[in-house]
Amino acid sequence: MSGCPADVAAGAAAAGACATADAGLLYPPSERTQIRNSWNSLMRWARYFRSREESDALLVEKVVVFGGGSFGTAMGVALARQRKNIQVTLLLRDPYLCRDINELHCNTRYLKDFVLPANVNATTSAAEAIAGAQFAIHAVPVQHTRAFLQGIKDLLPPTLPIISVSKGIEVGSGQLMSEVIPSVLSKKHPTVYLSGPSFAKEVMMGRPTGIVAASKDKALARTIQRLFASPSMRVNTTTDVIGVEICGSLKNVLAIAAGIVEGLELGPNAMAALVAQGCSEIRWLATKMGAKTATISGLSGLGDIMLTCYGSLSRNRTVGVRLGQGEKLADILASSSQVAEGVPTAAVVVNLARKYRVQLPVLTAVAQVLDGHITAKQAVFEIMNLPQIEER
Ligand SMILES: NC(=O)C1=CN([C@@H]2O[C@H](COP(=O)(O)OP(=O)(O)OC[C@H]3O[C@@H](n4cnc5c(N)ncnc54)[C@H](O)[C@@H]3O)[C@@H](O)[C@H]2O)C=CC1
Numbered sequence: 001m002s003g004c005p006a007d008v009a010a011g012a013a014a015a016g017a018c019a020t021a022d023a024g025l026l027y028p029p030s031e032r033t034q035i036r037n038s039w040n041s042l043m044r045w046a047r048y049f050r051s052r053e054e055s056d057a058l059l060v061e062k063v064v065v066f067g068g069g070s071f072g073t074a075m076g077v078a079l080a081r082q083r084k085n086i087q088v089t090l091l092l093r094d095p096y097l098c099r100d101i102n103e104l105h106c107n108t109r110y111l112k113d114f115v116l117p118a119n120v121n122a123t124t125s126a127a128e129a130i131a132g133a134q135f136a137i138h139a140v141p142v143q144h145t146r147a148f149l150q151g152i153k154d155l156l157p158p159t160l161p162i163i164s165v166s167k168g169i170e171v172g173s174g175q176l177m178s179e180v181i182p183s184v185l186s187k188k189h190p191t192v193y194l195s196g197p198s199f200a201k202e203v204m205m206g207r208p209t210g211i212v213a214a215s216k217d218k219a220l221a222r223t224i225q226r227l228f229a230s231p232s233m234r235v236n237t238t239t240d241v242i243g244v245e246i247c248g249s250l251k252n253v254l255a256i257a258a259g260i261v262e263g264l265e266l267g268p269n270a271m272a273a274l275v276a277q278g279c280s281e282i283r284w285l286a287t288k289m290g291a292k293t294a295t296i297s298g299l300s301g302l303g304d305i306m307l308t309c310y311g312s313l314s315r316n317r318t319v320g321v322r323l324g325q326g327e328k329l330a331d332i333l334a335s336s337s338q339v340a341e342g343v344p345t346a347a348v349v350v351n352l353a354r355k356y357r358v359q360l361p362v363l364t365a366v367a368q369v370l371d372g373h374i375t376a377k378q379a380v381f382e383i384m385n386l387p388q389i390e391e392r
């Protein structure tokens, strides 16, 4: 143990005091009364709110999941665990993975450490998967969504709500999922966009998670809130679809930058400065696109930025770490079996920045590095040498 004897003695005394004393006695009685009153009024409000909630149970028998990768499986499992009498059917392409899910109750490719509930099954038949479903969770990566939906659209009832969990912008069209889905199906197709800080593995572990359900249709967002809400999942609602979608897409690009800083071992000062700058860039572009500031500072904005930039489970961050350590993008992508949506999205962000006339130094630098024009080190050097500015 390091430190001078006086420090060690003081530390031991403090630890002893904490272990034995009533921590509340640290506060004067008037403050303690205030704290208790505030807490009690919060609990009263919660009880009142709960008593007014819709009492009719949400009757759901079947949910189909498009894409049985990490997150499609995790969100399907979250529902299946909460509602034992519903059937969750994953629509997959790989018959071997299907067999493992149906016979071994395990997604051996994406989440091999977890046992799936008995009410989760899989099929490669779209017709079988969709038949009788009341909700569809869409977890196919953004760049494959258009072709995927084109392939199944004739089987989709026009009233089947699509709950999209995919985060990114389509290369070529520059469209968000909230534009891609209606452009393939119909503008009237019921859609909800779920986003927020939610690593698949942590959802599988049943760890507390908070997400946002965004839809122009308030009643539908509320239904999806009730569908997913559980003791381990909180679901906020919003009508700010653009805000939720653009934040969810841009945070993936920022996470690549955060990974680069980590891979280059630039330290916590650099990381904090980078993430703060990235938050500003996301705010500049998102507000110009019509996002609400409450969304940007909420779960799908700041919440997901923090998770993905600092959480080692992030695939986007991992791409950045490996770039920072000197690996080539082609090698990184070839050795990874999972999607990193920030890679294609980075190219589109540059177009959006031009369209909305905002300068996004960090997010543009990520695109430059991914495109192989500059190295990660050069990008950091150039960013540090940009003109000193007034905070905005
Ligand atoms: N994994 C996570 O923690 C989270 C992921 N997301 C988002 O969810 C979406 C899906 O991500 P993951 O499940 O993690 O990806 P993944 O890489 O684990 O799985 C992707 C799934 O999509 C399927 N797929 C790929 N191309 C396809 C195509 N052309 N047609 C049909 N299916 C195809 C794959 O077979 C696989 O089942 C992404 O947009 C991601 O950003 C959102 C929140 C958390």
Ligand SMILES: O=C(CO)COP(=O)(O)O
Binding pocket: 167, 196, 197, 198, 199, 200, 252, 255, 304, 307, 308, 313, 314, 315, 316, 317, 339, 340, 341
């Ligand atoms: O979106 C995510 C968590 O909210 C997952 O991020 P990655 O795709 O970078 O793993």
